[in-house]
Amino acid sequence: MTHQHSHRDPACLEVFARLSEFIDGELPALDCGEIEAHIADCPPCIDFLNSLKKCVAVSEEFRNAAECPPMPAEMEEKLRAAWTAALARRG
């Protein structure tokens, strides 16, 4: 079977629109099954799904790589005060 590497197929486009929810497990079981069924027989969609997953993984790794100077002490103090007050308000 040959597949054009294009995502212009209506079925592929539908998958394309919902891939993030698919990756995040946020789709209803029925929709999830539909996507799995399509992907099983569509190499371009598998490739695309894999590259999107990789991209998400890169962002997750970035969590620990990103650097930022420490929060200014004054701000931290204000936040602590606000936080304590908020806790008190909630009872």
Next chain:
Amino acid sequence: MCGHREDAEEVSQDTLLKVFESFDKLQDPEKVKAWVFRIAKNYCLMKRRKSVFAPERELSLDELLPSTTGEARPMQVPDDAELPDEQVLRSELNGELERALRELPEIYRSAVLLRDVEGLSTAEAAEVLDVNEDTVKQRLHRGRLALRKSLAGYLEVAK
């Protein structure tokens, strides 16, 4: 990361405002502190050099489709070349991601930062951004697609 003092102050004010607005809505006050620090860190990234590269416009799904003529491959690795060291690749990827994030319009950037970079749930991100969960999902998807597109060449090389 913020670089300039004015930026840092702007960040502080914005962050404080966001957090104050959220206090009463948050389920678990214990989480607040961690969030504040995270949000502050994100704001550094969000604020920096935003005007030039990040026009505030909506991205359409159409323009985020993979191109049919092949995607940009900034890293040319000849077949017989040794694969780049994993450490080098990782730091290069991080640099590219940071660049790509900055070029992303802010609404998508904040969704990606909160969900993927900081690991907040959809509900938590919706709370911080003050939008509904469907909006978070939609922005996250478009943001990821845009990042995928600009990182395409690097993702090919990465395992």
